[in-house]
Structures are given as C-alpha cells and as structure tokens.
Amino acid sequence: xxxxxxxTHLPLDATPRQSRGTDGRVSTLQPFVxxxxxxxxxQLNSPTDDHAGLGRIIQFDAKLNEKGVLWVEGTTHLxxxxxxxxxGTLWAQDPWAWTTVRVEPSGRQLPNLQFDMRAFSKVxxxxxxTLLFTESLDxxxxxxxxxxxxxPLPGHRTHLGDGDLWRYTPDxxxxxxxxxxxxxxxxxxxxxxxxxxxxxxxxxxxxxETGPRLMQFDxxxxxxLTDLRRGTEGDRTMMHFDLSLTPDGTLMVCMGNRxxxxxxxGVWLRTYRLPGFGWSIIDARCGTHAYVGNWFSxxxxxxxxxxxxxxxxxxxxxxxxxxxxxxxPSGSTTATEGQHP
Numbered sequence: 001x002x003x004x005x006x007x008t009h010l011p012l013d014a015t016p017r018q019s020r021g022t023d024g025r026v027s028t029l030q031p032f033v034x035x036x037x038x039x040x041x042x043q044l045n046s047p048t049d050d051h052a053g054l055g056r057i058i059q060f061d062a063k064l065n066e067k068g069v070l071w072v073e074g075t076t077h078l079x080x081x082x083x084x085x086x087x088g089t090l091w092a093q094d095p096w097a098w099t100t101v102r103v104e105p106s107g108r109q110l111p112n113l114q115f116d117m118r119a120f121s122k123v124x125x126x127x128x129x130t131l132l133f134t135e136s137l138d139x140x141x142x143x144x145x146x147x148x149x150x151x152p153l154p155g156h157r158t159h160l161g162d163g164d165l166w167r168y169t170p171d172x173x174x175x176x177x178x179x180x181x182x183x184x185x186x187x188x189x190x191x192x193x194x195x196x197x198x199x200x201x202x203x204x205x206x207x208x209e210t211g212p213r214l215m216q217f218d219x220x221x222x223x224x225l226t227d228l229r230r231g232t233e234g235d236r237t238m239m240h241f242d243l244s245l246t247p248d249g250t251l252m253v254c255m256g257n258r259x260x261x262x263x264x265x266g267v268w269l270r271t272y273r274l275p276g277f278g279w280s281i282i283d284a285r286c287g288t289h290a291y292v293g294n295w296f297s298x299x300x301x302x303x304x305x306x307x308x309x310x311x312x313x314x315x316x317x318x319x320x321x322x323x324x325x326x327x328x329p330s331g332s333t334t335a336t337e338g339q340h341p
Contacts, residue, residue: 003087009171013099013114028068029107032327035062040079040323041316051077051148064312074112081122082325095119095136124197131168138163138182138191163191183211194242207240228266241280252284281324293321
C-alpha cells in the first residue's frame, strides 16, 4: 500500500522551484534517526521583508547537537507547522508561498504540494486517510508593525484568509470546510496558527498566535466548543503560542515567558518558567522532555518535564524559528535513545 507522502495523486505545487546550485549552499541533512529534532529556521535575507529568506530546516540529535541542514526548495518565507506523517515523512508549510514541503526520512526533499492557494499553518493526518489543514490567516489586516506582507487570496484586493479548517483527500479533493472561531492575535489577522488533535481526533485544540484564547472545535459535529481558557485582552501574561500533547494527554502550551501544562479540559497542572520572553514553539510528544524555541533570542532548549531543568541548549538564529518536531516513528524501540543528558 502506497504511503500518504508518496501517493502519486497528491496535488503538486506548480510554482517554479528555486535553485540553490549557484549560491554555494549544500544540504547536509542526514537520514532520520529516532529522537532527532528538526527546526524550521529560514535564513532571513531581505531588507524589506522581515520574514523572507532562504528556507531552511536544521537537524539536531536529541541532545541538540547539530547534524545537518536542508536548504528547502520552493519556499520564500518562514517554515511553519513541522509534523510527521504516519510514514515518517516530515511535512511543513510556508504560509506566504502557499506551499507544503515534504522531506523523506532519507533526508531528501520531495516535490512541494499545493492543496489550495491560501496560507496553511499545519496539516493533521487523520485516521481515515484525509488531511486536515489549518488556515493561519483570517481577515484583511497585514501584520503591523512587521514589514512582511501576505498575498491577498485570489480574486481579492485585501482579504488574506478565512481562518478555516480544510479537509482534503490525498488527491486534493476538498471534503469539508469548517469555520472555527479565531481571535486574530495582536495583528488582528491570525487564524488557526497552532493546533493539536485530541487523541481520539474528535476535537482540535488551537490558538490564534499571541491571542488570549485557548480554543477547541468539535470536529465530529462541526461546532465550536467553550474555550479551554480565556485571558483578558491585552494581558501579556496570557498570550498563547504553540502547543503539544504528551503521550499521557497533558497539553503543553507556550506562553511567551513560560510553558503551561494543562489537562485537555484546560485545568492547570504545572508551569515551567523560562528566562526572558519569546518562547513560542514546542514539541513534547516524547513525554519525558519538551523541545522549546525562543523567537526573539534564537535559543532552542530541551526541558526535563519531571525536574523542570534545562538539560540541553543551543542557539539557532534570532526571529526565524517557526516550527519544531522530533522524529518519533511508531513502533521504534530506539525512539527515546539519547534523550537523556
């Protein structure tokens, strides 16, 4: 049976792919090893667009020693929503280029995909074989005071997106569109920027980046559910960023200056305080540790979830990390090797 990432009917992105052959950059990504950590960290290079640059995914081992880098073809801006398909292929999104990136466990990039001409932030692989894409933008507001600009949807002058959930078959057929509530975040244009599926796939838990709401949508019945929690507008301590589920079902949420551990019903369990502000990406799926990245400082750390101690740390680059994912193939007996300091 063909794996989802190699389905021959997947909708390829027809955008001409960028060539890296003349700029001296060589991809050194290694075959994936259980426990490896991957970070979307575009090399910014535009004086007029603070989110544009050469697409880059950096590979680390579980102790955050750098192993390799992939110079991503066919992207223009940040690399968002890193997520592994059931077959172990790494998928990611560039919401500016409207493209989906795939990287085989061998380290080779596959041709990019385009399911629609709109900004997606992440794809979730559903048990029935469909693909659930989350839309990162909603409304007409460009992200002031940033200098980056998003393209309006085809046929629109200013409208950037609808903040919806888009479910497709692997061959690109649209199955369903759901319309969850979104907050907009500080820019007013943030849709479903970060999300996780509940273990039974009945709910999507999500945020609009920098917003005070931790929201949930009933996928089984197509309806909005009561917020898991809601802060006060303008409260800097209640700005929500990326989120991740541990194997025991604990919801780990980046809050800028900390990581909050919650039940899936929003009940507070524990807080992990972190230095400074800007902690915005996380992967805690291994259960013993969380990998957390800081947007402003470029720090990437490994957090022991039992002791709360930082057991490994490295510096990537400032204002470019937009996604992190650890390679934990199902059935592997070595998925947690090397995770302990």
